[in-house]
Each structure stands twice: as C-alpha cells, then as structure tokens.
Amino acid sequence: MRGVAAAGTLLVDTSFLGDVLCAEPLVRAAAARWPGEPVDFLTSPGAAPLLANHPDLREVLVFAKRGADRGPGGLFRLARRLRRRGYARAICSHRSWRTALLLRASGIPERRGFANASLALAYNRKIQYRKDLHEIERNLELVGGGAWEPPRVHPSESERRRAAELTPDRPFVALAPGSIWATKRWPEEHFSAVAAALRVEGRQVVLLGGADDRPIAERIAAAAPGCLDLTGRTSLRESYAVLERAAVLLTNDSFPMHLGVAAGIPVVAVYCSTLPSFGFAPRGLRDRVLEVADLSCRPCGIHGRRRCPEGHFRCGRDLAPDRALAAIRERLGT
Known part of the structure; x- marks a missing residue:
C-alpha cells in the first residue's frame, strides 16, 4: 500500500485443528503487544470456526490450499490479497514451507517464524523452536514469550x-x-x-x-x-x-x-x-x-x-x- 504506513498483525496457522487451537493464545498476546492495531488470523477452512467470534480478532481469513488457493497460482493470488491489506507483520506458528512461501510472496515487512520451519529463509525474524516448552509456550515465543494459558473458544x-x-x-x-x-x-x-x-x-x-x-x-x-x-x-x-x-x-x-x-x-x-x-x-x-x-x-x-x-x-x-x-x-x- 503506497503512501500508507503498514499496520496490524497477521497470525498464520493452517495445520491440524489442535495446532490451530494451541495458537489461539497468540491472538491475545498480539492484541496486548500491539494495542490499538488490528489482528487477523489466516487458517484453513476447517479450523476457521474455532476462531470465530473472537473479541481480539478483526477477521478470520482462509487459506483454501486444497480449493480456491490450490497450486502456485492460488498461492500467489492469495499473497497479492495479503499484500494489499498492508500488514506490518506476519507471525506464523505453522512450520510449513507453503505458508512460509506465501508470506514471503506477500511482501509483509516483518515475517516471524520458527528457525526450524521448512523454508525458514522466508522469515526475517527467526525464533528458536524450544522442544522443552509446551506448544502454547513455544508459540508465545514468537511474540516475546509468555506463560502457558489454556486456549479459548467463543461459541454463540x-x-x-x-x-x-x-x-x-x-x-x-x-x-x-x-x-x-x-x-x-x-x-x-x-x-x-x-x-x-x-x-x-x-x-x-x-x-x-x-x-x-x-x-x-x-x-x-x-x-x-x-x-x-x-x-x-x-x-x-x-x-x-x-x-x-x-x-x-x-x-x-x-x-x-x-x-x-x-x-x-x-x-x-x-x-x-x-x-x-x-x-x-x-x-x-x-x-x-x-x-x-x-x-x-x-x-x-x-x-x-x-x-x-x-x-x-x-x-x-x-x-x-x-x-x-x-x-x-x-x-x-x-
């Protein structure tokens, strides 16, 4: 977005349902770390309902990697859409080469991911994946660390x-x-x-x-x-x-x-x-x-x-x- 300062955080996890739920505390951590800035979450179509109604999320976005976003063409179309949103940072808890490539192609200025992720070179801020921590605590390391807390779901x-x-x-x-x-x-x-x-x-x-x-x-x-x-x-x-x-x-x-x-x-x-x-x-x-x-x-x-x-x-x-x-x-x- 030319002439517009980048703002907001995009969280990314398109893995299994349990992994996405373990990434939910990142939503609250990001909202607290950058108060007043919007927080969005990019996930799979199947996991998106887990994040619906979240008070700290502006929007839940979907990466349909087996559907509309399938293949290189779909991935780069989604990357262009993310680029237009003008995020200041992307934080990816999923150690997948596909999501790493997506974020690199999106041109988001700050891209945080785990140092042992596939295609980790796509990230310009690499965080150690600590095997001695619970998955929730490992994910919180991506925003500076934090104590374990249970994930939350918000049913209607x-x-x-x-x-x-x-x-x-x-x-x-x-x-x-x-x-x-x-x-x-x-x-x-x-x-x-x-x-x-x-x-x-x-x-x-x-x-x-x-x-x-x-x-x-x-x-x-x-x-x-x-x-x-x-x-x-x-x-x-x-x-x-x-x-x-x-x-x-x-x-x-x-x-x-x-x-x-x-x-x-x-x-x-x-x-x-x-x-x-x-x-x-x-x-x-x-x-x-x-x-x-x-x-x-x-x-x-x-x-x-x-x-x-x-x-x-x-x-x-x-x-x-x-x-x-x-x-x-x-x-x-x-």
Whole structure:
C-alpha cells in the first residue's frame, strides 16, 4: 500500500485443528503487544470456526490450499490479497514451507517464524523452536514469550443452547474415541469397557467426535447401552459447548483433548504411540495423562501412524481400562 504506513498483525496457522487451537493464545498476546492495531488470523477452512467470534480478532481469513488457493497460482493470488491489506507483520506458528512461501510472496515487512520451519529463509525474524516448552509456550515465543494459558473458544448463545438441548441435565462423562491416526487411538474395546462400567454405575456417558468417528462410536454405544452418541452431530463450537457441560473427558491424544482443555474441564488423556513430552499434553491441576511408559518402541512417530510398525500395538493394548476408570472416578470424587 503506497503512501500508507503498514499496520496490524497477521497470525498464520493452517495445520491440524489442535495446532490451530494451541495458537489461539497468540491472538491475545498480539492484541496486548500491539494495542490499538488490528489482528487477523489466516487458517484453513476447517479450523476457521474455532476462531470465530473472537473479541481480539478483526477477521478470520482462509487459506483454501486444497480449493480456491490450490497450486502456485492460488498461492500467489492469495499473497497479492495479503499484500494489499498492508500488514506490518506476519507471525506464523505453522512450520510449513507453503505458508512460509506465501508470506514471503506477500511482501509483509516483518515475517516471524520458527528457525526450524521448512523454508525458514522466508522469515526475517527467526525464533528458536524450544522442544522443552509446551506448544502454547513455544508459540508465545514468537511474540516475546509468555506463560502457558489454556486456549479459548467463543461459541454463540445459540450454540450453547443447542448443547444444552442435546446433553443430559445431570453431570456426564464425555468420551472422544477417535483420531485420524490409528496408533493414537486407544483400542475401542477399552473405551467400550470404560463406558460399560460407567453405565453400570449409573453414569451418563456422551460420545463425541466427527463424522469419521461414527463407526467406532456406534460399536462402543452398542457395547454400553444407554450411551448418548453425538459423533458427527455437533459443529466444532457446539462440541466445545457440550464439553463445557461435561464433568470429565476421556480422550486420545487428538483434537478433543485440546478442546477439553479449552473448555476448562478435567481431561484424562490416553497417550499411545506419542509422548506427552512432545509438548501438547494437558497440564491443568485436574488433568491426567495415562501411558505405558516403559516401551522401547515408543514413540514410533511424531504424529502417529496408520498401523503399528511392530504389529503388536502394546502402547495401546497394554494400557488397561481400569487405569482410565480410576482416573475418571477420582475426578468425579467417587
């Protein structure tokens, strides 16, 4: 923008839903760091609803890298649109070469990213990616650092009303059995055993997840009659509103874990092939991480795998349902 001083901050993360949620505290940090300047967030179409209604965001922009912005032509068209907006700075928590190239092509004067990002040379302010920190704290290093704080989601009143209509009036236990990675999914028979035991105790159990998780959830519900299966029936923000009403959440190392942390409820997180030390685990005083800690084959990958490389999946199978039940009962005060 000729003759106009650059102003405002563009935050960028187009990764997985959980990663985008872990970048939300950057919004508040940027608004506090540059008061009076607008803050926008560029993310994927799927993650955009997580940032809607945010009081510190002027606008949520979408990078449809598999749609309208696909390929070199789409990327450079988006870069031109960003250039016209006249941002003073871009801050990217996603270590992707594609987003790095996009920001370099946008001509935004100050471009902050992690030093170990793909195509890091596109950034003119490179920040160390500290593996000793939680992901939220790592992201806050991009704006000078800060203490861990839970992410926030801002559902509308209508979304909260729908959550209230869908869920029981009395306290319930939420179970999120899904993950896109097979080696991050605790065996469904273990989830079924937990759900069945809770139902015998008279507990209300609500199953949550996306449409892809429905087959698993249906089998769990069949094994534990009386469960309320909401998989595929709630939007991202409605799922958050459902979790706000839950007494405790049992989840894999997957997006619902981060959503439960944001909702401020006790989270029991089952870690199979991945490690809490990667920096994504819940860390509230009422949260609990469960794992089989003494397996030499663990971790077998950063994100998880389609199948166990060893063929035994002991990191999931050896973690007994009784351990999860004990953690849930402790958080229920029983």
